[in-house]
Amino acid sequence: MAGRIGVYICRCGTNIAGTVDCALVCEYARGLPGVVVAREYSYMCSDPGQSLIKADIEELGLDKVVAAACSPRLHEHTFRAALEEAGINPYLLEMANIREQCSWVHSDPGEATSKAKVLVGGSVAKAGFLRELPRREFPVTQSVLVIGGGIAGIHAATNMAAAGKKVYLVERGPSIGGHMAQLDKTFPTLDCSACILTPKMVDVERYPNVDILTDSELVGLDGFVGNFKARVRTNPRYVDLAKCTGCGDCDEACVLAGKIPSEFDGGLSNRSAIYIPFPQAVPLAAAVDRANCLLLEKGKCKSPCLDACAAGAIDFEMEESERELEVGAVVVATGFEDYPAEELSQYGYGRYPEVITGLQFERMLAPSGPTGGKVILPDGREPESMAFLHCIGSRDENANEYCSRVCCMYSMKQAHLAREMSGAEVYEFYIDVTAFGKGYQEFYRRVRDEGVFFVRGKCAEVARLGGELKVFAEDTLLGRQVELPVDMVVLATGLIPSGGTQELARSLGVPLGPDGFFAEAHPKLRPVETQADGIFLAGCCQGPKDIPDTVAQAGAAAAEALVLMDRGKVEVEAGVCRIDVETCNGCGICVDTCPYSAITLEEETAVVNEAVCKGCGLCAAACLGGAAVLELYDDEQIIANIEGVLR
C-alpha cells in the first residue's frame, strides 16, 4: 500500500553527512515503491528545509512524508507543523532517525550509509500505512499546586497568584518560610535573611487566591498535564488556625516547656510540645508536636495548655483530613535537608558540643536565636579560635559525590561574621573555594583581607587530645601536617534531598537523578521542566543551589506553569490506544495490563479514556484478539516497517 511519498534526508551540517553519504541514501530512496520525490538538504529543520517539503506537498500532491533526520524527540513537531501548514494531516509523517541511531554511533561511512538506507526503507514502507489522526486537545485547569513552602515555593506561588491563578501552597511543616527563615545573613551582600524573606511570606498569605495548606502533604497525583487531580492530606495541628492568635501562652503553659529540642534552632534551644514555630511564622499560630505531646502519646496530661488558651483554639479531637484538588500544573519546591554530620564520625559531631553544623551556627548568629546572636561556647565563653571545615558530606565518595554549591560561601560568610562578632582567630580549611556567583569572588577576597586564615587542605579529623580540641589537616601548599587547637569547629555540612523525596517522586511519576534530587527534563534547555508534562521544579529539590538561583528558578517554574495555563489547552499525543469494538470479546486483559488505569469495561467491551492513555502500547501487546490497537504503531504499520528494513 504505497501512496505519494516524499523523502527528505537531512545532512544536519556534518552531523549526519560526516558519516552517512546522504546523496546515496537519497538515490536509494528514489527507487523505493511509492516514492515520488527524494531530496537531501543541509538543515531540513530550517525554514528553507521545511519550505522544500511544503512546496512538494502542494506541487507534487504528496500524501505521506518521510523525514530522515534526528530523533523525533527533537523535530517531529517541526515537521508535523510543516505538513499541517501545507494542508495535510500532521500524522502522515514518519521519521527515520539517522543521526542519534546511525551517524553519531558509527564510524565506518560505508556501513553507516547502508544502515541509513535500511532505516529509510523501513520508514517509507511504514509511511504507506499511515492514517489521518485528529489532533487531541484538552482544556487546562486554571489552578496550580505548589509543593513546599520555602523561598522557592513562596516565590513561585506569589508570581502565579499575581497573574491571577488559583494557587494551593502545600507545606509539610507548621509554617512556611523553609530554611531561609533560619538563616541570619545572606551572602555576599550580608542582608538580613529574615528581613528580606518575611515580607514575601506575608505577601503570599495576603493573596485571596492563594490557599496555604500547612501540616499537609501530597499523597497522590492522578490525571495528566493541564488536568491533574492532587490528593492532599492535612495532618491534625490540634490548633484551630481561625481562632489562634499566636500569643504563645500555651507554649509557656505546656508541662514539657523547654524539654523538646527545637528543630528551628537546630537543637540549640528547647521548646514545648505545643509551640509557635518561630516568631515570624506564617500562619502565626501554635502547633502541637504530636510525637511529643503527653496527652496524644500517653493519653495522660493535665493539659494546662487548654486552660492557658484564652481563644479556645486548641482542639485535641482534630483529625486528619484529605482533599482532592484539581490543578493544571504542579510546581515541586521541596528543598533540601542538612547532611547528617554524625555519619562522618571523624569530625566528632554529636561527640563534642563545640563541634556544630553551619545551620546551627546560623541560629547562633541570629539575634532572635538561642544565644541572642552571641557566638559562644556551650560553657558560655566566647571562642578565641574557630575552624570552619569545608566539604563535610560533599565531594566525598563516603557521603555524596556532588558539590553542595553553597557551603564555601556560607562558611566564608560565617567566618566573616564570627570575626566581626567575637574577634576570634578564624581558620577555613578548604579543598577548592567554589565562589562562582555574582560578587562571590569579591567577597572571598574581602574575607581573606579581613584576616581569616585559609588552609588549603581538607580537615581529616577533629579530636580532643591532651585536653584540647584539635583539628587535623595538611597544609597542602606547604606540605606540612597541621594540628590546630581551636575552641569551636563549624562544619560546612552539605545539602541532601528532603526526607520523603523518593516517595514524592513516585507519587508524581518524576524521576530522580543519581544524586537523589529531582531530575530536570534537560540540563540546559529544559532546566525547570520534568519528564512529566505539567510538573515543574523550583529550588533545591532539583539540586543544591543558593538563594539567587533558587528564586530565579522558582520564577522560571512559575512562568512555565503560567504559559501552560494561559495557553488554555494542551495537545496530547495522538498515538493512543483504540479498541476495535467488533473484535473485542471483553476479556478485560487490557484493563489489568494498563499501568495508567485508562481502560474500563463497559457492557463487555473495553473503552479507552483517551485523556489518560499515554500510548505505551502494553494493551495492544497483551490483547489476544488484536482488538486493542495502538495508533501510529498498529500491526500493519509495524510489519510494513520490518519488511521495509529487511527489503
Added chain:
Amino acid sequence: MADIEKPVLSEITGEFFDRVVAPAEIGEKVRSCLQCGTCTASCPVARFTERSPREIVRLVLTGREEEIMRPEVLYYCSACYSCAVRCPMGIRLTELVNLLRDVMVERGEGPLPTQQEMVKSVENYDNPWLLPRAQRDRWARKLSERVKVLPGKKAAVLYYPGCTAAYLPNMQKVALATAEVLNLAGVDFGIMGRDEVCCGSTAMRVGMKGLFLEQAGKNIEKINALGVEQVVTACAGCYGIMKLSYPDVAPLEPRVLHVSEMLARLVEEGSLRLGPLPRKVTYHDPCHLARHGGITDEPRKVLEAITGLEVVEMARTGENARCCGGGGGLRTGHPDEAARIASERQQEAVETGAEALVTCCPFCGMNLTDSLALGDGLPVLDLVELVFESAR
C-alpha cells in the same frame, strides 16, 4: 638553593603511572586525586617519611619514578588504612603503597634489611619469629587434653592462633585464653598444631607478593582439607588477610571469623556467661579489624556483656582509632618510630582515666606493651584474656 626543575612539562608524562599503577585494580581511581591532604593528615607516619601519602600520589601521576621508588618513601606505611577509608575520592592508598612495595621487591630494592630477616624466617620456618616449626604448638601443652589437634581429630571450628600468639612467650596468653574460652563456651574446636603456617600477612605487607601467595596457598589447602565449618582467629592481622586477601588467591571453604565476632554471638546466645569484673578499661581498635575488616561493634558488645566493667572510649576510636604503629612492617623496619606511635596511642589511653587498655590483636598488644618502656601507659590486655577472667 635548588635549581628550578627543567624541562618540567616533558617530565610530567605519568609514564610510570601508566605502566605500573594503572594496570592494577587500584589504578582506576588514582587519577581522581584532588590533593586535598586528607590522607596525609590521617597518616601516623607522614611526619617520618620523605614524602607524604598525598605527595606519593602526585609523584606517581607525574611519572617521577626516581623520587618515589625509594625505601625512605615507601617503607614507612604501617598499613593502617586511615587514608584509604577517609579519601574523599575513594583512592585505595594503602594498596597503592603495597603495590609499589611489590615493585620495589621485584627490582631487588626491598624490603628493608631488618625486614629481610623476618621474611627469610617465613620462608624457612613458616613464621616470622626465627623459631623452629616444632615450637609452634608449645603454647597448647598446658591445655593437654583440653584441645584437639586436627586433622587427627575432627572439629567444627579451627582455632588459628597465628604466629605471634603461638610463638612469643609474652603473647601466648592470648592463644591460651582463646582456647580456654572456646572450651568454656562448649565450642567444638581444634588447632592445627605444628602443621600451621604463617598467614602470609608479614610477607604481603613488605612487598613479598610471591612468598605471600605461597604461604596463603599452603594455608588454604591445609585448612580446606580439615573439613571445618569456620576458622576463628584472635589476631586482627591474620583475620584481615584471610578474610579479604585469600579470596584473590584461592577459595577458602570455611568462613573466617575474628574471635570477637564469635564471642559476641556466644554471649548473645547465652552459651558464654560472663561474671562481674569491676574495672575501668578502654578499647583499642586494631587497624586490620576496624578499618580493613570493618569490625568495631562486636568487641564492644563482648565488653558490655561483662557486668561491672566500665568501658571508656579514647578520643580517636572505632573507625577513627589511631594506629599502634606495629603493622605494615614498621615495627621491624623502623622500631623507634613504631614505638613512638604506640607511646602516643598509650597517651590517649591514659587520658581516658581507664586502668587497662584492651585490644584484640596480639600484634597491637605486643607493640603497645613494649612502648611502656618509653613513657606513661596502661597495662595491655587482650579481649580474650578479659573474657576468660570474667567467665571463669
